[in-house]
Amino acid sequence: MLELRQFIKSFGVILSALLLIFLLDPYRLGFLAGYLLIISIILQPNLFKKLIDFDAFILFTFSLIYAAVYSFKMEQGVQFLIIYSSFPAGFYLIGKRVGLTLKSSKQMFQVLFVLSFCFSITALTSIVLNLVDGGFVQTQRDIALFWNGKTLNATAMGGYLIYIFVSLASYCSIKSS
Numbered sequence: 001m002l003e004l005r006q007f008i009k010s011f012g013v014i015l016s017a018l019l020l021i022f023l024l025d026p027y028r029l030g031f032l033a034g035y036l037l038i039i040s041i042i043l044q045p046n047l048f049k050k051l052i053d054f055d056a057f058i059l060f061t062f063s064l065i066y067a068a069v070y071s072f073k074m075e076q077g078v079q080f081l082i083i084y085s086s087f088p089a090g091f092y093l094i095g096k097r098v099g100l101t102l103k104s105s106k107q108m109f110q111v112l113f114v115l116s117f118c119f120s121i122t123a124l125t126s127i128v129l130n131l132v133d134g135g136f137v138q139t140q141r142d143i144a145l146f147w148n149g150k151t152l153n154a155t156a157m158g159g160y161l162i163y164i165f166v167s168l169a170s171y172c173s174i175k176s177s
Helices: 002-011 013-024 030-042 045-051 054-072 079-101 105-134 154-159 162-176
Strands: 142-144 151-153
Touching (some): 002 013, 054 079, 105 142, 105 162, 142 154
16 A cells, blocks of 8 residues: 555645546546646646657547537537547546556556546445345346436446456456466
């Protein structure tokens, strides 16, 4: 856990909290923390120059083309053009920042495990509450998110859990080698 504390200290407590809020996605408003994360990278010009590369440019270009499709359906508003064009490249840069902050492979594993657990906590809690409410003999395949009651089918809910299982499998493979 010392490795994790060192990461949070060097990455920044506020940025770490924003990343966790983005992954938890409370009340389906986690994207607001995502905006702040992207803005925090852009507002640090020295860091931005260090992180930007050709891959980020290509990703931004393709995202801009993808976002242009939404310009034909303006009922969603101009903000969707900005969202769809900035998120992929912005989170690529955030991932690079996380990578630069990591000091060891042990620290990388701990950070990835905590991030995957935080991403899965919404699904895990919703599934447990669903089991407590209806048990194992339910005929429906929909599970309501505990944040806002929005229902997702069981397959979509399983998507939240994939990262925790991958990180556990990675841990087991590291232990065996």
